[in-house]
Amino acid sequence: MKVFMLVLDGIADRPIKELGYKTPLEYASKKNIDELSKMGINGILDIISPGIRPGSDVAHLSILGYDPYKYYTGRGPLEALGVGLELGDEDIAFRTNFATVNNDWIVLDRRAGRIENGYIFDDVINSIGRIDDVKIIYKTSLSHRGVLILRGKNLGEKVSDTDPHKVGERVRECIPLVNDESSRKTARIINEFTKKVYELLNNHPENIKRENEGKPKANILLVRGAGKIKRVESFQSKYGIRGACIAKTAIIKGVGRLLGMHVEDSEEKYEDRINQALNLLNEYDFVLLNIKEGDEAGHDGDFMRKVRIIEEIDKALNPVFEFIEDNYFVLLADHTTPCSVRDHTGDEVPMLIVGPEVRKDDVEKFSERDCAKGYIGRIRALDLMNYLLNLINKLEKFGA
C-alpha cells in the first residue's frame, strides 16, 4: 500500500463576505474532492500548534514529521537546495532578489520590475569569484529571485538582511546579530559583495538597455534569510519507505532535498501533475505533490481565482479513485492564506484521508468547517506521518 499526499498550498481561507460568508472551498463546486471526503475520514490539522503562522517551508517539514523547531534551517539553505546547488556544512546561504536603487542606494523597486530574465546577470555576479578567502556562488532561481552562497572558513550565519523590505528606504548595511568574529566576517563580506554587485550592474549594457526601454534597472542584489544547513535523518531512514516530492517552488523542493527524497519539478497542467504523482507511485511508497497556485491567489487577495483553481484541480482528480482501491490518498492545505489577509495565518487547515480501511465518517464535503466535524478530529501535522504509516501497516510497534 502506498500514500499519495496532495498539498493544496494555502488553499484554506476564512469566510468571505462577497461569497456569502463562505470560504473558497465551501463556495467552489468540486464533485471529486467532496466525493473523496464522503468516502474517507476527515479532520483538521494544527500545522505547528494553535494559532502559529507557518511559512510553507516550516509547514512542509511539520507535515512530513520533522519538528521545524529542531530542523528548520532558515530559507536560504532550503532555497539553495531547491535550485539544485550543493551546500557544504560550513556554507552560508541567502535568498536574494534583484532590486532597483538610485545613486544613494534608496530602493525604488524591491523586485527590479519583476525582471523576467535575472539569470542573464549570473555570470557577471559569479565573476566576482572571491572576496578575501570566501568563494561567491550565485544563481537566479526565478525572475528576480535567487540564491547566494558564501563558501569559506569561519563564517557565521547570525547576520541581518540588507533588504529593507520597503520602497523608499536605503539598502541596509549587513550587521552581525551576535558578537562573534565569524558573524562579523560574514557581514563584512556581504557589504563588500553588495558594493561590487552595484559597481558591476549599474552601468551594465543590459541595464542600460532596460533603462532605454523604460524598465527599472536590476542594479543591486538584496540578501535575506541567512542560514547554514542542518543535516537531518533522511525520510527513508526515518520511516523505512521511499519518498518523492513534486513541486514548482524552489523552497518546497529544498525541503524534499533536505530530507533526501526524490525531487521533481511539477508538470504544467493539473491533470499532468496528478498523473506525474501517480506514475511516481509505481516506484515510490510515498509521494507529496505540492500545488502552489491557490496560495498565490490568496496572497493576491483574489478569491474568485482561488475558487476557479479549486474547481480546476477537482476536475483533474478522476484517476485518484482507482488508486484508492488499494492505496491511501491524503488531501490537505499546508496553512491558511486568507484572501482578506493576503498572507499566511495560523488557522487550522482541513484534511481528508481516504483508502481501503478507513473508518468512514459522516462528512460529505471538504472544507474548513465540514472537516472539523470529521472522525479524525483535530491533530498536529507532526503526527500525520505516523497516522498514515499506521494505516498502511508500516509502523513499528511500541512495546511488546
Ligand SMILES: [Zn+2]
Ligand atoms: Zn504554503
